[in-house]
Amino acid sequence: MEKYVKILKKNDLKITSQRLIVLQYLDENCIHPTADQIYSDLKINNPSLSKTTVYNALVALQKHGIIQAITISGSELRYDIPHGMHHHFYCKKCGKIVDIDISCPNIKKMSEFGHKVEEIHGYIKGICKECLKKGS
Ligand SMILES: [Zn+2]
Ligand SMILES: [Zn+2]
Numbered sequence: 177m178e179k180y181v182k183i184l185k186k187n188d189l190k191i192t193s194q195r196l197i198v199l200q201y202l203d204e205n206c207i208h209p210t211a212d213q214i215y216s217d218l219k220i221n222n223p224s225l226s227k228t229t230v231y232n233a234l235v236a237l238q239k240h241g242i243i244q245a246i247t248i249s250g251s252e253l254r255y256d257i258p259h260g261m262h263h264h265f266y267c268k269k270c271g272k273i274v275d276i277d278i279s280c281p282n283i284k285k286m287s288e289f290g291h292k293v294e295e296i297h298g299y300i301k302g303i304c305k306e307c308l309k310k311g312s
Contacts, residue, residue, distance in 0.1 A: 179203075187240040197222065198233040199257075202243055208254040208264070208273035248273060248299045263298030269307040276300065 180199040184191050197218055202209075209217070215230040234255060237243045245253045248266040254273055261283075263276040278298065286293045303311070 183242060187242060189236060189240060189242075192233070194225065194229045195233045195237065197225075198230060199237065199242070202255055202257045206256075206275065208246060208256050210252050210254055214255065244295070246273065246297070246299075248301070258295075261296050263296075263300060265300045265302065265304070267304035267307055268301055269303050269311075272304055272306075274304065 177196055177200065180196045180203070181191055183199065184195060189195065198214060201214055201218055205217075207213075211231055211234055212227075214234070215225070215227050218230065219225050234243065234245075238245055238255075242257070244256050244258050246256055246264055247253060248264050249271065260277075261280070263278050263280075265274045265276050266272075267274075276298070280296055280298065283293045283296060
């Protein structure tokens with residue numbers, strides 16, 4: 177938990193146990209979960225946890241750029257701790273989101289113009305290889 181306390185401190189965020197467990201959950205589960213998914217998983221070991229608290233923790237963490245919300249599916253927000261810039265591949269069949277490491281040529285172009293790129297979101301959609309295997 178020390179690691180997460182440090183992250184909150186660095187961003188001048190009040191340290192609450194809810195924020196800590198949400199951060200830890202996202203750090204340990206790179207599945208790009210929805211808020212509901214995070215809530216129901218954390219609820220198992222934290223029976224007193226409320227949905228609102230989880231939502232509020234997510235909003236606060238996102239505001240400070242500690243986590244990012246991905247709107248790739250078009251209908252729901254999926255949460256992610258950005259371990260460096262990466263793109264996302266979304267499977268239209270099973271809803272899985274996979275991290276894609278691509279060095280984006282636009283980053284270089286932007287810095288040539290004198291701009292500083294802080295975030296880049298590439299959304300790639302298709303059918304994942306597991307679903308393709310099942311389908312054929
Ligand atoms: Zn799939
Ligand atoms: Zn990701």
